[in-house]
C-alpha cells in the first residue's frame with residue numbers, strides 16, 4: 482500500500498513551499514479512522530478541512546465513483562452530461578436555487594459568484610454599481626478576486642494590485658455595513674459562520690439585517706457556504722437554519738466528500754446575466770465529480786443523517802467543553818453542528834497549532850482556525866464510539882501541554 486521510497490522530507494525538495502504539511506503521510510482511510518505510512522492509526526476530527534463529509538472510503542461513494550468511471554470520465558462543457566444535470570436538479574429541488582454553475586473548488590465557485598454579482602448589476606443598473614462589501618477576517622479562497630474579497634490582508638500581501646471596489650465591514654456589526662453600503666453596492670458577501678476566521682457564527686439579526694440592506698439597495702446577498710454547506714450545521718445549508726435566503730450561494734468542500742467539486746447556486750433571473758460565453762471551466766460539471774456529489778447529497782439530505790449531526794455535535798461539544806474546563810484551555814466551544822471551534826483562553830492564545838500537533842502524537846487529527854481556535858469538522862456520520870475515542874486521545878494531548 483505505501484511507497485517506501487516516498488518520504489515527508491522529499492516534499493521540501495520537490496514542492497513549492499506554500500504549505501507546511503505535518504510530519505506524517507496518511508496512506509489509508511476508512512470511516513473516521515486514518516492510517517499513516519508507519520501503520521499508526523488516527524481518529525479523524527478534521528475531515529481534510531471540513532471536506533470528507535461521509536468519512537473515508539464510504540461504500541456508497543466508492544460505488545458512485547467506480548460505476549461512473551466505467552461509463553464516461555469527461556466530456557467538457559461542449560457537451561453536457563447526465564450526472565451534472567441530475568445533480569443540478571437535486572440542488573435546485575432542495576434549496577432556493579433555480580440554476581447551478583459547477584466549478585472544481587470553493588474559490589472557483591466564489592469567483593463565479595462575485596463575477597455574476599458584478600455582471601448582474603452592470604446589466605440591470607449600469608457599470609457604476611460594482612462595489613462589493615465583505616467582512617474582516619472572512620475567507621473566500623485564493624484566486625486574486627477571492628483573496629481581495631476575503632478579509633485577511635495577509636493573503637493579499639505581495640499580490641497587489643487587487644481588484645477595485647471592495648470594502649470590508651465588521652462581522653456581526655450591521656452599523657459598519659450601513660456606513661459602507663450605497664446604491665453603488667452590487668453585493669454583500671458573507672459566510673453565515675466565519676470558518677477560517679475562527680468558527681464565528683453570524684448573529685440572526687445581523688444576517689437578517691444584511692438581507693434587508695441588500696433589498697433596500699438592490700444589491701445581491703451572497704452566502705459563502707463552502708465550509709458551512711452540505712449538512713455541516715445539521716441543515717443542508719446554513720441559510721436554512723437561519724431562515725435568511727441569499728441570492729447566490731457557493732458550495733464546495735463537503736459537497737464532493739473528498740472528490741473536487743464546487744458549485745454556485747442562484748435564481749433563474751440572476752443566472753441570466755451569465756449568458757453563453759461569459760464564464761466557464763474546462764472541468765466544471767465533470768461526470769465523476771457530479772456522480773460522487775450526487776451520492777453525497779442523496780445521503781446527507783436524509784432527515785436521519787441531518788438529525789444525527791445534532792446528536793454528534795452535542796456529544797463532541799460537551800466533551801470538548803469538559804476538557805476545556807478541566808485544563809483551563811477553552812473559554813468557549815462555539816459553532817454549529819459538526820463545525821466546532823474551541824476558543825483558547827488568554828493563557829493559550831496563539832498556540833492552537835500546538836494542540837493540533839499534540840493531537841497527532843496522541844492519534845487524533847484536529848484543525849486550527851487561525852492561531853486561537855482549535856477547529857473540529859469530522860465526518861457527519863462519525864460513529865459515536867469514534868467521538869469518544871477521539872476525546873480520550875485529545876484529552877491526553879491537552880494534558881501533555883496544559884496538565
Ligand SMILES: Cc1ncc(COP(=O)(O)O)c(C=O)c1O
Nearest residue numbers: 586587588620621622676707708
Ligand atoms: C468559506 C470558504 N470559502 C472558500 C474557501 C476556498 O475553498 P477552496 O480551497 O476549495 O478553493 C474556503 C476554504 O477554506 C472556505 O472556508
